[in-house]
Amino acid sequence: MKAEYVGPNTVHTxxxxxxxxxxxxxxxxxxxxxxxESVSRMMGCRYCVIHVDPAAQ
Incomplete structure (x- = not known):
């Protein structure tokens, strides 16, 4: 997970x-x-990107 504080009350993840x-x-x-949606709600993020990868065998 990567989280970045970008200003007052603003976190991007x-x-x-x-x-x-x-x-x-x-x-x-x-x-x-x-x-x-869950991460944004819990962390109060304004911007959240989720990358989906196939699980390893």
Whole structure:
């Protein structure tokens, strides 16, 4: 996870998550959006990027 303080009450975050190989793109996008919303809510982030990668075998 990378977090950067960019000003008063403003934090930007970004990190990678892994999903099972074979997970449909639509499902991976849904998971990423849920994670993004949760992180944004918990940390009060204005900008949060989630990168989705396939899990290692």
């Amino acid at each position: 970004g990190f990678h998550i892994e999903v099972s190989r074979g997970t449909p793109v639509e499902e991976a996008d849904r998971i990423a959006e849920e994670v993004r």
